Amino acid sequence: MKASQFFISTLKEAPADAEVVSHKLMTRAGLIKKLGAGIYNYMPMGLRVIRKVEAIVREEMNRAGAVELTMPVVQPAELWQETGRFEKMGPELLRIQDRHGRDFVVQPTSEEVITDIARQELKSYKQLPKNFYQIQTKFRDERRPRFGLMRGREFIMKDAYSFDRDQAAAKASYQVMAAAYRRIFDRFGLTYRAVAADSGAIGGDLSEEFQVIAATGEDAIVYCPQSDYAANMEKAEALAPTGPRGAATQALTKTATPGKSTCADVAALLAVPLNTTVKSLVLATDETNEAGEIVKTQVWLLLLRGDHDMNEIKVGKVPGLAGFRFATLGEIENHFGCKPGYLGPIGLKKPLKIVVDREVAVMADWICGANEVDFHITGVNWGRDLPEPDMVADLRNVVAGDRSPDGRGELAIERGIEVGHVFYLGTKYSKGMNATFLGDDGKPAFFEMGCYGIGVTRLPAAAIEQNHDERGIIWPDAIAPFTVVICPVGMDRSDAVKAAAEKLYADLLAAGVDVILDDRGERPGAMFADWELIGVPHRVTIGDKSLKEGVVEYQHRRDAAATKVAVADILARVKGRMVV
Known part of the structure; x- marks a missing residue:
């Protein structure tokens, strides 16, 4: 991609309503543009990030055996009435009517619709297990949308739903998804924790949140540095004190x-x-x-x-x-x-x-x-x-220094942003909607279900909260809008610079690298400021003076200064620094 053919729109100042770093930087870098409260246009630069997130999610979901479909954003209220959620969900569920006065909802999630599909299509235990997923727009009518894509009203989510014949099979499907999520988040290149979460009315222990670690995170994550124990604050157990109660020494x-x-x-x-x-x-x-x-x-x-x-x-x-x-x-x-x-x-x-x-x-x-x-x-x-x-x-939140429930040390607390959740549902929805299949005994049985979500548009915001500095965003390679940017200085005035830039551009494209060539003719300071704000992880600067020395300048977004690299070696240097 060449910058002159793309759309780059950066701002020097963030809008007044931007409260957190990710909202400020996504707006300034031209990734998103506000349309209404909690509703954003995904601009070309931001959409490239979202598509890369989706691609990783899709590859790993397919690898795990899940099957992709798409369910409507607008769904008949009748299905939600079967489970009682049409009345119980509250004002976050956007309810609408068509011209005939029939009730519909704008989906915040799709348990009802997928269960309806299963009860129509999955007739026998021989068709199980099955896992369906979609990457689709959702809407939740947040009372106070804020923080840009962190708590918007319209968003993109990957939601998956597994169907199994019994609890043992459902737990096996859950573990497959839990492993797939770890691969997904490993590939994103973010620091995260998978933490045990509360299972709500379903009960049991099969519920995990995937939290991107960030000082600005809304959630408190409890973990033990000496072991693998991790849980969210709602789930973390405060152990009973050891030792007997002290004797009374004071008068009432x-x-x-x-x-x-x-x-x-x-x-x-x-x-x-x-x-x-x-x-x-x-x-x-x-x-x-x-x-x-x-x-x-x-x-x-x-x-x-x-x-x-x-x-x-x-x-x-x-x-x-x-x-x-x-x-x-x-x-x-x-x-x-x-x-x-x-x-x-x-x-x-x-x-x-x-x-x-x-x-x-x-x-x-x-x-x-x-x-x-x-x-x-x-x-x-x-x-x-x-x-x-x-x-x-146990009535309280744990505090740092409490004993870890696994007995292997003391608890510590850090902040995180929830971007994924895997959850065993049991028969909550299949019973509510009378969704059954014929078991191997010839008798009808309710599906055992699981659900698995990833906040596709929330994840880039979480990545920025974790990866930024005073100059702008620092994207991990896997989800950067472009992996490499070539910044030719005076390209319009120097044939040598233009030729070297075009050749490196072609070589990187041939090597499968997602590269953009900034051919806009901007001054070096403005050009560098744009790409540091946008957060492209690898930058190659080409100028007349350095070419005469047989070198170009390479700088990773986290490097304090550029390094001179021989023209003949720059392709290998860039590829060597990339995280695959």
Whole structure:
């Protein structure tokens, strides 16, 4: 490709609404152009990156035995009504009607449609296993689209769905996909972690997220540097403390804490460590009748150490707490006789269910609210001041330094951007849509399913968050819009420069290298700035002066300075630095 035939449109400044590095650089480098909130044009330079991502995904999915198809972006609501997701999914699902008043959705994902295909086409166990995938546009009506392609409303995703005869076969299909994803992300040339993820209502352990490591990532990734353990924050288990609970050494004392309603403020006032305080979180669960009316409400008190944060996913798995909500102010005052900020388990007005985090269960001489404004209680001890807790659970997010669940070291935490997810679905959708096949016993059975997604348009943004500097993007070779750029200086004024540039261009093309020749006649400073901003990983500069010395200049995007290379050796040098 020659630059004069391509479309290059770089900006000196990022738009005002660009918040993160990837959004700023993708806009400045001319990869994307905003059309509306969370909706972008993929400009020619950006589309080249997307197509390279798609090509790697497609090659590895095909290699793993998956079969490509394409499902409609606009889908009949009837299929989504079969699974209940038409009503349950909420406002992120864009619902529309045609001219006849029939309901449709703009697909955010395609479990219903692929299950409909399977129930029509896969009649016998002899046709299994089968894995269908598509690379297709999706739409999710984000309340607050932001960060460019990181959290847009329209995006491209690769979604795949496996169908198997039983759980054992489904787990084998899952492992095939998990291995394929590792090959895919290895080929992208990014630093990533595959982390165990929560399986939600399905249960089980077959769920992994693929996270690109980046300091700006929205997700916290938990891992053990001494082992292979890795999980997202929702999944990571906080082990119970080792050793017995300490003996009581303090008297139970009601202590004035005027205006101090947080654990941190109380600890500072009393000059004690924050980890000696206990926070009280009040939740509620509602029991409804068939009409959806609330017929009974149960209020719960959760006790966590003052320096720990509640993990909502873990709490939702405590028996009885599925579908919990935070209690209303009226419900709190009804049970505690006090407003939030001074709550505790001693002296309740009405009984409620108490769940204690594993850490709190072994604490002695701790501090909690006194259920009276401006007062806390110090020296609280189990057994003496409160009955032993009858419900103890892992309720918190882990913190750096906690013991690894595999027993092989301590946990560390880093930030990541989720770009892929593999997930065992079981029979959730096949049962919901009565999708069956005939087993080898001649009886109908529900398909065991898995689903596997990759954010195709999110991945370039994640790559930029991980790979950039003050001058612009630094693409890995595999997904760069162009792998090599030739920058001839004064090409329009020097036959020697033009001839050398054209020859190297032809040689690189012949060698199968994705190269662009910048024949626009730009000044060297402007030309170099463009390609550093765009992030092409390999640059060859050709000028009259260097040609007279029999050399050209090579510089990788990460190199601090250019290196002189003999003209005869430049092709080999470039190919030698490329990551295949």
